[in-house]
Amino acid sequence: MTAVGERLLKSASVFAAPSFAGRFDKLGVVIFALAAAALPLEPFATLKANRIVSGKGLSFFDALPAAVAEPAFGLLLAAAILALLRTRPELKLVAGAVAIIAILALIGLVPGHVVPPEASLARVAPASGFWILIFAFAILVADAMARLELGPVARVSALAAAALVVGAILGSGLWNGLSVLKEYAAHSDAFWREGATHVELAFSSLAAAVLAGLPLGVACQRSPALRSATLPVLNIIQTVPSIAMYGLMMAPLGLLAARFPVLQDFGVRGIGAAPALIALFLYSLLPVTANVVVGLEQAPAEVVEAAKGMGMTGSQRLLRVELPLAFPVILTGIRVVLVQNIGLVTVAALIGGGGFGELVFQGIGQSANDLVLLGAAPTIALAFIAAILLDALIEWLDKRKHP
């Protein structure tokens, strides 16, 4: 065995010593390993001659001016070491947050440093090193937050703070040199228009599903026969792939709109929002209906009995007792649907439904990954925000009712 090999083996054996395990945080070891490997070894950014060709990877020290790169490297390494040690979660949270903000700021500095002024078509995008670093410190932040056992209000505040940071970076123009924002500059009208459509489609299909699913769920809970007929059908609908579903909606709607032209004035056509909306509505029915049924079932038997015995009519029982008690479970179903629909709307772009999917598919067709990113990132962010907000709401409601 070579001398180097022996030394490596010796230092690796440190990891096996029992005292080692006690001093270091297990997850922190992973985070440290990721960060320490990504910083020197993985490209931090790529520089492309134009938006469609592949670029050249730039290491952390090539991508940034030395005056910035060296202190930044130190900062990130320090944060990674803090992750490694067993320290208070508050410290880890701060370290992780500072690291992420630093990385986000640093990537904005890259275009200024690496793009020669005459290369107007050149594009800079984040590379694997950037993503791995963000991922590693994001785990650190998430783990620290979990250990702090933050309540729903604290979590929403953290989300708001994160949104403020991102908003500040965008507003300051720090990222304007990056490829994704250049795509935005060329497609800003479409971005906001499709964004509005995306949100509209997701929410209106949710609203329709709740309006229909609530009474359907109540009926299914009251009647086992209806339940055993309905839930399997809804289950089958869930399994139809979304593209196929959108396609299935087009033909009957097209026929309908052709027979009754008045419907066209109301946007009912075989293309566009109408088939997308109906498909999304169908996909939303199962989670809503099933959760209404489960929510109603889990009302304690003696509570329902007491309600009956005290002289409430069926609808009074439903509205005053059973539905309020079922609300957290129903809200969970709504959360599932909203996050699901935000994702599904992306595919609706293929049938003219609009939404961020427009950008994604145009980007795919043009082999322009940054245009895809411009469409995908807001979609993911929307889904993430919806999930966090609704989860916090559900937990907050739950806390009020139980010890």
Added chain:
Amino acid sequence: MIEIDAVSRYFGDNAAVEDLSLSVARGTIVTLVGTSGSGKSTLLRMINRLIEPSKGSILIDGRDTRTVPGEKLRRGIGYVIQGYGLFPHWTVARNIATVPNLLNWDARRTERRVNELLALFELDPNLHASKFPHELSGGQQQRVGVARALAAEPSLLLMDEPFGALDPIIRAKAQEDLLTLQRRLGVTIVLVTHDMEEAIALGDRIAVMDRGRLLQYASPAEVLARPAPGFVQRLVGDRERPFRLLSLTKVAECAEPGEAAGEPISDQVSLREALSDLLARGAEALPVAAADGSSIGRITLSALLARARLAA
């Protein structure tokens, strides 16, 4: 007040209640006692039409219960079940106000009534009115359950194992409180229990049921002294009977003039408790005192033994 007339209830081929007739006098407590499956809960639920009789009829104050819409009937009858069924998403005050709200009482009247009941059940309105059920102890929940049943001033209260979830010490107090309450309000109570002790302690009359049929309906003294042969006899419990019989009478009724040595016992305790004291102290007799401390006389072991004898 309640006339149960040849009532039967079938579930498929199974008769949960079979040809049962019973009459409950106004202002009394009737306990329905039996083992599980005896049909006592089913019978209770037929009084407020949570379950409809298959045959027969039930009259309350002379009116057939079927002539009144079910919800209206139930709003006029208090109902307490095991587990209480307090609405977890409503405060104590709102729970108690359930039936008044259903009856559209005006807000002030309801508030007054809620506070009245809280005070009656020794729950400070300032402390407890805005608490949620999960914040209360078991005993407090039980009291709120009964308070809620009495909120709309019903003249009939139906209770199904209302003390089942309480521990023995609290249960005894709760039973005492119920008796006091009933004497004060004059409300008619039909109470289901599987516990013979409880049935004897609470009931003015006991209805013993087995497999859907009424086996004996009489005062506790009668049931203890002359239990119907078979099931009732077994239920009453041979070895327990003398003690149970003693528990029905207070010392005040058995005291005789005279003197005895030792610490006096109250004239309000039952003969069973007096027996326990006599045995514990190894005495033949003990002095008896009234609540104000004045001497009433004495109680002797031989007088007790005479009372306890069951043989005809």
Added chain:
Amino acid sequence: MNKLTSLVAGLALAAAAAVGAEADPIVVASKIDTEGNLLGNIIVQVLQAHGLQVTNEVSLGTTPIVRKALIAGEIDIYPEYTGNAGFFFNKADDTLWKDAAKGYEEAKTLDYDANKIVWLTPAPANNTWAIGLLESVASANKLKTLDDFGKWVAAGGKVKLAGSSEFVNSAAALPAFEKAYNFTLKPDQLLVLSGGDTSATIKAAAEQTDGVNAAMVYGTDGAIGAAGLVVLDDDKGVQPVYAPTPIIREAALKAHPEIADDLKPVFASLDLKTLQTLNGRIQVNGEAAKDVAIDYLKSKGFLK
């Protein structure tokens, strides 16, 4: 945009609205690809410049979607390709599609007879399957046409072609080229990619991934120039001609007959090189299709 929610309330209003159908705006659509975006935006700008009310549904969806929408009357006009008519009417094997003029006439007749759709003036460009070769290789070996290419490959020229599996296997595509120009590409001279995306094949050639120096392209692809490729001339006319043509519903054309004349000079000016350049600006430079359309129309004086 989503008026579906007010359907129940406003049904009565619809009756009155339907009466005023003649005042409806023209619905301009296009396919979801780069060139569709470009041509669709050009049509929108031209019609608006001539004072027409236009509803913009550019980048609507894939070919089947857009076609169905036109036939159903949900859109009024969109840019299609003459060669595609062969597929719409199940006559793809007919050789007449290889002739630009004959193909156009056939498409025009078939679509009018079947669907009352009018094919307006086509552009003199051919957005059909072609082979693009790295400029350096082409000039080094003096290859201009597919005939040159065929001879060079048969003589042992070092070539590796990136193409979709459809291109490589479909009898009408690569096999047709091989037959007509007397060359065969062996499996190790091919890089087969899934999906029909020429941007991926062009990228492979530009970066010489795996030794690729040739790519399946569509004639007017914008990335060709930027990738350093040249399109080899299909001098024997092996492929059907796909000339971009605006097609419009007869009813819409009758309502506004000037549309035909308005679009004629514009489309006539869109030759292969022009389309490649314009597509290139959108695809390679990342400019917005609308901006590129307006800029072009202004530079040619079609727009003030």
